[in-house]
Amino acid sequence: MKPLLEVRGLSAGYGQIDVLRGLDFTVGEGEVLALLGANGAGKTSCLRALSGISRRDGEIRFDGVRIDRAAPEAIARLGIAHVPDDRGTFASLSVDENLALGAMARANDASINADRERCLDLFPRLRERRAQQAGTLSGGEQQMLAIARALMMRPRLILLDEPSFGVAPIIVRQIFDVLAEIRRSGTAMLLVEQNTALALELTDRACLLESGEIILSGSADEIGSNDGVRAAYLGH
Amino acid sequence: MEQLVTQLIDGISAGSIYACMALSVVMIYQAINHLNFAQGEMAMFSTYLAWQLLQWGLPYWVIFPAIVAASFAIGYAVERAAIHPLRGASELSHVVVFIALFSIFNSAAGFIWGFGVKSVPSPFGEGPLFEGALLGKHQAGILVVTLVLVAALWVFLRLTRVGLAMRAAAANPRSARLVGIPVERVGALGWGLASAIGAVAGMLIAPIIFLDPGMMMSVLLYGFAGAVLGGLTSPLGAVLGGLTVGIFEKLVEAYVPVVGEQLKLPIALAVIIAVLLFRPSGFLGQKIVQRV
Numbered sequence: 001m002k003p004l005l006e007v008r009g010l011s012a013g014y015g016q017i018d019v020l021r022g023l024d025f026t027v028g029e030g031e032v033l034a035l036l037g038a039n040g041a042g043k044t045s046c047l048r049a050l051s052g053i054s055r056r057d058g059e060i061r062f063d064g065v066r067i068d069r070a071a072p073e074a075i076a077r078l079g080i081a082h083v084p085d086d087r088g089t090f091a092s093l094s095v096d097e098n099l100a101l102g103a104m105a106r107a108n109d110a111s112i113n114a115d116r117e118r119c120l121d122l123f124p125r126l127r128e129r130r131a132q133q134a135g136t137l138s139g140g141e142q143q144m145l146a147i148a149r150a151l152m153m154r155p156r157l158i159l160l161d162e163p164s165f166g167v168a169p170i171i172v173r174q175i176f177d178v179l180a181e182i183r184r185s186g187t188a189m190l191l192v193e194q195n196t197a198l199a200l201e202l203t204d205r206a207c208l209l210e211s212g213e214i215i216l217s218g219s220a221d222e223i224g225s226n227d228g229v230r231a232a233y234l235g236h
Numbered sequence: 237m238e239q240l241v242t243q244l245i246d247g248i249s250a251g252s253i254y255a256c257m258a259l260s261v262v263m264i265y266q267a268i269n270h271l272n273f274a275q276g277e278m279a280m281f282s283t284y285l286a287w288q289l290l291q292w293g294l295p296y297w298v299i300f301p302a303i304v305a306a307s308f309a310i311g312y313a314v315e316r317a318a319i320h321p322l323r324g325a326s327e328l329s330h331v332v333v334f335i336a337l338f339s340i341f342n343s344a345a346g347f348i349w350g351f352g353v354k355s356v357p358s359p360f361g362e363g364p365l366f367e368g369a370l371l372g373k374h375q376a377g378i379l380v381v382t383l384v385l386v387a388a389l390w391v392f393l394r395l396t397r398v399g400l401a402m403r404a405a406a407a408n409p410r411s412a413r414l415v416g417i418p419v420e421r422v423g424a425l426g427w428g429l430a431s432a433i434g435a436v437a438g439m440l441i442a443p444i445i446f447l448d449p450g451m452m453m454s455v456l457l458y459g460f461a462g463a464v465l466g467g468l469t470s471p472l473g474a475v476l477g478g479l480t481v482g483i484f485e486k487l488v489e490a491y492v493p494v495v496g497e498q499l500k501l502p503i504a505l506a507v508i509i510a511v512l513l514f515r516p517s518g519f520l521g522q523k524i525v526q527r528v
Contacts, residue, residue, distance in 0.1 A: 052413075053414070071413070072414060073413045073416050074416075076414055076415055076416035081415075090403075090411060090412075091407065092522055093400075093403060097403075100400060102415055104400075104404075104415050105415065105416030108397060133522070153415060
């Protein structure tokens with residue numbers, strides 16, 4: 001079976017400096033892959049390269065189509081939703097408007113309303129705050145909003161950048177429950193996460209990134225039982 | 237009392253001019269999150285185009301929509317040619333380009349049509365609105381057109397998908413791209429709309445202050461003051477702000493003897509500074525809150 005996302009020799013960075021050096025990996029249809037690693041290993045840069053908002057070199061194929069030269073808005077329209085590390089909230093707009101923006105690239109029809117209801121069912125806290133200016137939401141709520149906005153795009157692949165970062169533990173649990181549900185619905189995800197234990201619960205496979213290179217990859221179980229990973233990232 | 241009423245009506249007349257220009261300022265701010273210093277000169281240039289067509293004998297209500305459409309095209313083209321290449325550049329680079337556009341439009345108008353003052357007829361007719369009225373027909377016309385523009389702009393920005401896309405692109409360009417909004421095209425559209433609104437303002441203002449390449453200098457300043465006072469994100473706020481600035485200007489002129497004709501312009505600046513100091517979000521502007 002052909003993978004949904006195919007990355008070959010991906011380099012990326014800012015200005016003259018390359019943060020990533022020749023990554024190769026794939027994400028299958030409906031599969032969840034975790035990118036693990038310490039701060040500065042290049043995880044965020046990798047997601048930005050995939051969605052087209054940073055400079056990149058190498059070959060990226062989505063559903064067989066080259067996207068490594070495409071503009072971010074074109075990549076989004078192909079079905080890749082990026083939940084960025086800063087959550088990308090439209091702070092001055094309402095929660096409802098933020099959700100509507102997720103569906104901006106879709107035909108304007110009744111399915112949008114149905115999807116909005118589904119998102120608000122997944123995150124009841126957002127329903128309470130529908131008319132509120134999105135910038136006033138707490139960090140956790142903005143994270144929920146970012147994921148909901150991504151779902152409104154009806155993506156085939158969601159790029160998630162540290163969904164647990166700066167979020168209260170109880171909210172992290174809620175968010176990861178929703179991610180598990182998204183996974184069951186068959187949407188592929190590429191998850192960047194510093195909380196390694198949490199990430200491995202959700203994913204099928206994982207890659208470990210160090211200084212811009214993949215040094216280890218395998219099934220979630222293999223990675224989770226690797227001695228080096230256990231010592232460095234799981235605290236055992 | 238009689239005098240006060242006259243001053244108030246005068247203020248509303250002047251204010252409706254500023255309101256019209258303030259609308260154009262709000263439009264560009266909603267589209268690109270910047271103020272465009274060349275806005276007034278572009279409006280002046282559009283007004284010259286209208287004047288030229290009038291000289292050639294075309295009827296006013298044919299010219300009006302044609303000029304609005306042409307100004308939209310000019311605004312769109314300016315964005316593509318002068319602003320688009322700057323993407324990623326600093327604020328200062330934008331400011332330099334705005335100043336360049338300012339002098340290009342100003343000089344081009346002077347070069348083509350000369351620097352002499354020209355008169356432009358009012359489409360609404362001369363004289364008072366009715367026998368003994370203090371408000372002129374033209375002033376009433378400006379008010380009506382301004383109110384129609386506000387309503388149209390509000391509907392566009394709040395109730396249409398393109399309007400939402402435009403606000404999103406200004407609020408967070410990167411996130412807008414990530415949901416598939418072609419941010420650059422939306423920005424060009426905003427330039428076009430702001431330029432079209434500016435053209436309406438120019439054509440309505442010219443019968444009162446006459447047409448010459450420097451006509452918009454003070455109007456734009458008052459327009460900025462009105463827009464800032466109303467809160468830069470709200471079309472209705474811009475109109476209320478514009479009217480308030482107009483009334484304030486006339487009252488100060490009449491009752492503060494030192495000010496008179498000569499010191500009128502600093503009033504606009506004083507308003508801008510006062511608003512920024514005491515209420516940066518203006519009358520109706522949105523306070524942008526971002527928790528982290």
